Structures are given as structure tokens and as C-alpha cells.
Amino acid sequence: MSWDARDESDLDPVVVRRCECGREFTPQFTNTVRCPACIHRYTAAEPVRAHLARLRASKSLCQVGREAGVRPATVRSIGSKLDRQFVSADIAERLLAVDCGVA
Numbered sequence: 001m002s003w004d005a006r007d008e009s010d011l012d013p014v015v016v017r018r019c020e021c022g023r024e025f026t027p028q029f030t031n032t033v034r035c036p037a038c039i040h041r042y043t044a045a046e047p048v049r050a051h052l053a054r055l056r057a058s059k060s061l062c063q064v065g066r067e068a069g070v071r072p073a074t075v076r077s078i079g080s081k082l083d084r085q086f087v088s089a090d091i092a093e094r095l096l097a098v099d100c101g102v103a
């Protein structure tokens, strides 16, 4: 193997990087090591949506919102916009902390 060959492979453009959270992402800046979701403290919406579905069996949107300290409109948006992939980690934590009320 010649030095030239090695240098060439080193110059391969990095288009996809893996974040510490396991997500693959395309960095906007070469020194970015975390994905946009981690940088902005977003988290996957899916587990939150599943939890919301359980909550909604026994609680109204307003109740859930009040117990979580999240606006009911936000609660509804997370529960109904199925194409929404991320929610803010803060809101996710608050919603996940609300008890289902079922044993």
C-alpha cells in the first residue's frame, strides 16, 4: 500500500456520522459530533405518543396537560401529528411522568 492510497482514503468526505445516542446524521459542520436531536435536546416522539394513548384512556387532554404542566394544545399536537418524529426532551419528561391511573 502506498502512502498516496492511504491519503486518498483519509480524504473521503464524511457524509454520515453516528451520534453518541446511536442516531446517524449528516453533520452540517465538520466539527459536529452530536445529531441535531441531541444538540437541541429533542427526543423521539414515539414512546411519548404511546404513553399519551394510555393516558387518554382515562384522562382528558386538559387533565394530562395540567398534570404535566404542558399546554393542552401541545399535548394534542404530539398525540395527533403522527409524522412528528421529535419532541423537546423537557416536554417528553413531563408527559412521561404523568401517571396512567391504571394499576
Ligand SMILES: [Zn+2]
Binding pocket: 019, 020, 021, 022, 023, 034, 035, 036, 037, 038, 039
Ligand atoms: Zn444524538
